[in-house]
Amino acid sequence: MKLHDVPLPTQEEYERGMLSWLEAQRGPVWVTLPGTNADRHRVVVTLLHGNEPSGVNAFWHFALSPPACAVNIHFCIVNIDAALNDQPFTTRHLENKPDMNRCFGVSGDDASYTLAAEILSRIEALEPEAVVDIHNTSGTSPAFAVTINDDEKHQQIASLFTERMLCTSVRLGALMEQTMAQSPFVTIECGGVQDHNAVEVAKNGLHHFMTAENLFLNHTGFWPVERLYHPVRVQLKPDLTLCYHDRFVEESDLTLPPDIDRHNFGWMAADSLIGWLGERGLDAMTTNDGEGKHPISDLFYENDGELRLKHPAKLFMITTKHHIALSDCLFYMVVD
Ligand SMILES: [Zn+2]
Structure with missing residues (x-):
């Protein structure tokens, strides 16, 4: 080549x-x-x-x-x-x-x-x-x-x-x-x-x-x-399961709504619902901002299996393509 x-x-x-x-x-x-x-x-x-x-x-x-x-x-x-x-x-x-x-x-x-x-x-x-x-x-x-x-x-x-x-x-x-x-x-x-x-x-x-x-x-x-x-790159940890569905999918580690990409670059309020977590909870996800800040627990919380935003945030580069979400990342975000 x-x-x-x-x-x-x-x-x-x-x-x-x-x-x-x-x-x-x-x-x-x-x-x-x-x-x-x-x-x-x-x-x-x-x-x-x-x-x-x-x-x-x-x-x-x-x-x-x-x-x-x-x-x-x-x-x-x-x-x-x-x-x-x-x-x-x-x-x-x-x-x-x-x-x-x-x-x-x-x-x-x-x-x-x-x-x-x-x-x-x-x-x-x-x-x-x-x-x-x-x-x-x-x-x-x-x-x-x-x-x-x-x-x-x-x-x-x-x-x-x-x-x-x-x-x-x-x-x-x-x-x-x-x-x-x-x-x-x-x-x-x-x-x-x-x-x-x-x-x-x-x-x-x-x-x-x-x-x-x-x-x-x-x-x-x-x-x-x-x-x-300081966009934060948000990923699912390796070898975990991801689904796109409008409600929690049994045995998945993370379920995201199939139209989550409509949030690209829109401000989302604190407490906004992002998706649904499985047994591992927040531990299924990981972040990278290039500076070792913004651990997952700073950005999100779990409430009754629901994944919610801790602070107002903008999400972008959201993909709904399963293989890209797993091999690259779920999305990036900046917090207010
Ligand atoms: Zn590209």
Whole structure:
């Protein structure tokens, strides 16, 4: 698995469609669109997760007749293998492969770690003005940005796409953790695949990203960004059972309502019902905020088998996909 430099699709390829173009690739690709200023660069990474197509859809939208790029724009389209597995755009990563967005700055045996290192060294060599990594959330959600650094540059990049930004201390091996002073990296979560405006978020943001002469002046897309700090990642402990149902399921360690993702980014009051706990109670769950604070018992309490919020909180990145909830996390939250 190595990055392949490929040109933009031809008219003929374009007419055959995006899937057919992706199928013709021999692995992850790097596509460069020349800019008016040939010495400056910006990088767009997308499809690190094969089931998150909004970024590649936006790329395809611009592919036939790209807008006049202010600087060289590089698209890195990564996990085409996973994207084409089974039904297109349903596989986050192949079963025998690690999650690509857990491989940056991490070493391991799989070729995915080498690929992640290759992507990073390409980016470093270009010294781009900005790097965005475009994703979709697993459940329905408004768009938001994620960063480990909330300085003005990161905010301005985020504001091209969305008015919400999470500033996280959790370290997982995600691309945006590699942000550099000269090359700020921001993750953009465009919302869920099923949210019809997700592709619009990617297209509108990328249009600015590609054409703006200076990303860090008060460009027209600038909008004050709401910042949320110290998101806590909430997981079920390994090998426990999770169910999605509108009432407690016998013998499950945690039951969550099937429409829990409608709470994405909405404030929830203290005492709100989140779900139902089994015999293990709160001990079935665990948290990580990157700083060793916010143990589960600080955030939730159990009352008669019901899992309830201790404080007002915002939940986000809530998934209702069972395998993603178990392999990644149930949701993230910030407390008031
Ligand atoms: Zn993703």
